[in-house]
Amino acid sequence: MIVNELSKELGVKNKELIDFLKSKGFKVSSHMQTLTDEMIETVKADFAQKHDSEPKPEQQPVKKTIKRTVPTKNVKKFSPDDQIPCRSLVPWKLIDVSVDKNRIYSWSGYGDIDYVAYRDL
Numbered sequence: 634m635i636v637n638e639l640s641k642e643l644g645v646k647n648k649e650l651i652d653f654l655k656s657k658g659f660k661v662s663s664h665m666q667t668l669t670d671e672m673i674e675t676v677k678a679d680f681a682q683k684h685d686s687e688p689k690p691e692q693q694p695v696k697k698t699i700k701r702t703v704p705t706k707n708v709k710k711f712s713p714d715d716q717i718p719c720r721s722l723v724p725w726k727l728i729d730v731s732v733d734k735n736r737i738y739s740w741s742g743y744g745d746i747d748y749v750a751y752r753d754l
Contacts, residue, residue: 637664643680713752721745
């Protein structure tokens with residue numbers, strides 16, 4: 634058994650257990666050190682006495698409340714005739730015709746911008 638396992642079993646911190654063992658004259662340097670049977674017996678005997686004499690508080694379940702906030706988006710409303718800037722993402726010439734066939738949109742190459750009616754998107 635190592636120091637870490639014993640400290641979990643007894644419900645104490647590793648540092649507290651290491652300090653206790655050092656005070657009893659044992660050489661302990663880390664929480665991963667293997668304990669001898671003598672060390673384990675000494676610790677369990679001492680900590681059993683301490684825990685028996687201390688009153689145990691009643692544990693009540695802790696209720697955690699989590700507040701979840703949903704980010705609100707500002708949604709913009711468009712009318713059908715609003716002009717929206719659209720950028721070409723292709724390196725060649727691009728042509729598009731409006732829904733009512735009254736307007737032709739054209740882009741000459743990559744990065745060119747033309748304004749398109751919202752209803753034509």
